[in-house]
Amino acid sequence: MGSDMNFRRHRLLLLSLVASLACIFSVHPAAQAQSVSLAATPPMGWNSWNHFAAKVTDADVRAAADALVSSGMRDAGYVYLNIDDTWEGQRDAQGNIQSNSKFPDMKALADYVHSKGLKIGIYSSPGPKTCGGYVGSYQHEQQDANTYAGWGIDYLKYDLCSYEPIMKKKAKGDQRKEFALIRQAYRKMHQALLNTRRPMVFSLCQYGMDDVWKWGPTVGGNLWRTTGDMADNYARMSKNLSKN
Numbered sequence: 001m002g003s004d005m006n007f008r009r010h011r012l013l014l015l016s017l018v019a020s021l022a023c024i025f026s027v028h029p030a031a032q033a034q035s036v037s038l039a040a041t042p043p044m045g046w047n048s049w050n051h052f053a054a055k056v057t058d059a060d061v062r063a064a065a066d067a068l069v070s071s072g073m074r075d076a077g078y079v080y081l082n083i084d085d086t087w088e089g090q091r092d093a094q095g096n097i098q099s100n101s102k103f104p105d106m107k108a109l110a111d112y113v114h115s116k117g118l119k120i121g122i123y124s125s126p127g128p129k130t131c132g133g134y135v136g137s138y139q140h141e142q143q144d145a146n147t148y149a150g151w152g153i154d155y156l157k158y159d160l161c162s163y164e165p166i167m168k169k170k171a172k173g174d175q176r177k178e179f180a181l182i183r184q185a186y187r188k189m190h191q192a193l194l195n196t197r198r199p200m201v202f203s204l205c206q207y208g209m210d211d212v213w214k215w216g217p218t219v220g221g222n223l224w225r226t227t228g229d230m231a232d233n234y235a236r237m238s239k240n241l242s243k244n
Contacts, residue, residue, distance in 0.1 A: 038199050038201060038222060039201045039222035039223060042223065043079075043080050043155065043201055043222075043223070044077050044078045044079065044080065045068070045078045045079055045080030045081055045082065045118075045119070045121075046064050046068065046078065046080070046081050046082065047082045047084055047121075048060065048061065048064075048082065048083050048084045049084035049085070053084075053086075054085070054086040054132060055086075056083060056084070056086065056087070056102070057102045057103070058102060058103045058104060058105075058109050061081055061083060061109060061113070061120075062109070062112055062113075064081055065081055065112065065113050065116045065118055066116070068081070068116070068118060069116050069117070069118075074116070074117060074118060079117070079118050079119050080118070080119050080120075080121055080154070080155055080201075081113055081118055081119070081120050081121065082120075082121030082122070082123070082155055082157060083103075083120070083121065083122050083123060084123045084157065085123050085130045085131055085132040085134060085159070086100075086102075086130075086132050086134055087099055087100065087102065087103050087106075087122065087123070087134075088100060088124075088130065088134035088135045089101075089135070090135060091135060091140070095140055095143055096143055096147055097135060097137075097140065097143070097144050097147055106151045107150070107151045107152060110151050110152035110153060111152065114152060119154035119155060120152070120153060120154055120155070121153065121154060121155030121156065121157060121201070121203075122148055122151075122153050122155070122156060122157070123156075123157045123158075123159065124136055124137045124144060124156065124157075124158055124159070125137060125138075125158065125159045125160065125161040125162060125163060126138060126141075126158060126160065126163040126185035126186065126188070126189060127160070127161050127162030127163035127164070127165075127166060128162055128166075129161065129162040130159065130161055130162070131159055131161040131162075136161065136162060136163075137158075137189065138162075138163065138166070141188050141189050141192040142192040142195060144192070145189065145192035145193050145195065145196050146192075146195075146196055148193075148196070148198075148200065149196035149197075149198040149200070153198075153200060154199070154200055154201065155200060155201040155203065156189070156193065156200050156201070156202055156203065157203040157205055158186065158189055158202065158203065158204060158205060159205040159206075160182065160185075160205065160206040160207065163182075163185055166181075167181040167182060167185075179209070179210040182206060182209070182210065183210075183215060183218070183219050186202075186204055186206070186219040186220070186221065187218075187219040187220065189202070189220075190202055190219055190220025190221070191220070193220070194220070201222045201223070202220050202221055202222050203221070203222065203223050203224070203225075204216055204219070204221040204223070204224035204225065205224075205225045206224070206225060207225055208224075208225055208226040212224045212225070212226065213226060
């Protein structure tokens with residue numbers, strides 16, 4: 001029974017080992033991020049989305065941590081366990097983000113992951129909602145960064161999602177302004193992370209628009225998404241801008 005359980009865990013681990021490969025990311029070794037040594041090479045590990053999607057729980061993350069250690073993957077450099085979307089609860093009366101019932105104690109979970117010699121990541125959006133419709137960081141950037149630091153988070157995947165309607169409304173059809181607003185949103189969270197004084201990998205998930213590999217380092221990105229369903233549309237937008 002025990003060997004069968006270990007096999008299942010290892011199989012789940014191999015299915016889910018993505019190091020954020022749900023998106024394909026590039027890393028800039030000289031990124032102006034939280035530290036010159038942070039994410040100097042591509043972070044490797046496990047992301048919850050591909051296997052568990054919206055069903056991921058505290059127990060799943062703990063099991064993945066155990067499997068990374070017992071399988072030898074941690075010692076091979078796979079040290080990040082990243083919780084993707086759907087962990088979020090509501091904000092309290094002071095506006096602080098809470099985790100939902102699937103994650104009853106995020107600090108205790110982070111402590112468990114750290115006790116295994118691993119690092120833990122989390123997910124949010126610069127918009128009011130995440131891609132899954134949960135609470136995003138819009139107008140709560142510093143509060144959320146402080147909360148992540150207090151929990152002991154080591155990595156933030158920041159997914160554009162519902163910020164797009166906001167930027168489009170503000171830009172009023174001006175594509176240059178749209179791109180400037182995207183950079184501004186990521187820069188704002190970068191500064192919030194810096195203010196916490198806790199090193200956190202900052203992963204820009206914004207679908208490769210506006211040649212993100214050229215400007216990602218200037219907004220504090222350690223790595224950024226270069227592919228996605230929207231990438232082709234925004235590539236065309238970039239070409240149109242270059243003609244004007």
